[in-house]
Amino acid sequence: MEGISIIIPNYNKEKYIEKCVDSVLKQSYMPKEIIIVDDCSTDNSRRTIEKLAKKNETIKLIYPKTNGGVSKARNLGLQNASYDYVTFIDSDDFYINVDKLKNEMKQLKLLEEKGYQGLAYSTTVLVDEDGKVIPCRANRRRRKNEFMKGNRVLKTLISLSKQKRIPRDYCIRKETVLKVGAYNYPRNFYEDLDLLMRLAMAGVFFQPTYENGTAYRQLQNGLSGKNTIEHNKEIEIICSHYMKDLKFSDRIIATYGQKKTRLKKKIVASIKKIL
Numbered sequence: 324m325e326g327i328s329i330i331i332p333n334y335n336k337e338k339y340i341e342k343c344v345d346s347v348l349k350q351s352y353m354p355k356e357i358i359i360v361d362d363c364s365t366d367n368s369r370r371t372i373e374k375l376a377k378k379n380e381t382i383k384l385i386y387p388k389t390n391g392g393v394s395k396a397r398n399l400g401l402q403n404a405s406y407d408y409v410t411f412i413d414s415d416d417f418y419i420n421v422d423k424l425k426n427e428m429k430q431l432k433l434l435e436e437k438g439y440q441g442l443a444y445s446t447t448v449l450v451d452e453d454g455k456v457i458p459c460r461a462n463r464r465r466r467k468n469e470f471m472k473g474n475r476v477l478k479t480l481i482s483l484s485k486q487k488r489i490p491r492d493y494c495i496r497k498e499t500v501l502k503v504g505a506y507n508y509p510r511n512f513y514e515d516l517d518l519l520m521r522l523a524m525a526g527v528f529f530q531p532t533y534e535n536g537t538a539y540r541q542l543q544n545g546l547s548g549k550n551t552i553e554h555n556k557e558i559e560i561i562c563s564h565y566m567k568d569l570k571f572s573d574r575i576i577a578t579y580g581q582k583k584t585r586l587k588k589k590i591v592a593s594i595k596k597i598l
Contacts, residue, residue, distance in 0.1 A: 445535060
C-alpha cells in the first residue's frame, strides 16, 4: 500500500522513546504506521510504549519472545510493515527537522520517476545524552554529494565510514531492502553500514536532501559509546569485505579519503608502474 512505515527497535530506552515517537508524530509528512519492536526490555519501556499506543492508533507494538539484538528487531519490524516505503530510527534518537520525511520522500519519488531504484537520506546531527547538539567537527561538516550508484557509492561509504559518517534513517522501498537480504543478523554493530554496502552493490541510487534530519544520541553505555579501537575494528571488517569489488585505484582513494585526490592518483600510478 502507498505510504511509509516507521520502524523503531527498542531495548531499555524508556527514558528516550517517548521523545522519539513524539518527533515522528510531529512530521509534516505523516507515516501510515509506527512499528515499535520492543526487544524484551527489562525496564519500564513496555509500559511507556503501551501508553503511547493507546493515544495513537498508528502505533503498532511487537514483542519478540527472546532478545535478538537490533538487526533481528529491525527485520521483524520490516516483515510486519504494511506499506510500500520504510524508514528506521533507533528509540534513543529523534527527528530534529519536522520536514525530514517530507524532504526524503520528495527526493525518492523524483528518483523513481526517472526509473531509478533509490534511497534518500538527510544529514545526521550528533547530540549528547540530554539531546543537546554537540559542538564538534562532524556537525559542522557539510559535503554535498550528487546522487550516485554502484562502485562510486562503495568508495564513498568506505571513505566516510572511517570518519564515522554514513547515511542513517533513510527512506527506501520495503522491497528494495528485502531484495538484498535486509539486516545481516546476528551483526548488531555497524549493521547499517553492512546493509548500505549491499544496497550499493545492488545498484541503488543514494540521494541526499542536503538538510538536517535525525538527532543521533551519543550514549556512554550504548554502541556509540564504544571505544575508538572497537569502532575501527568493526568498520575495517566490513570495509575489507566489500573493498574487493573496487578497482585498485578506487581502493587507494577509499582507504585514504577523498582529499588530495590528484596526489593520490599520482601515487597509484607510481605503484602500478612498480607492480
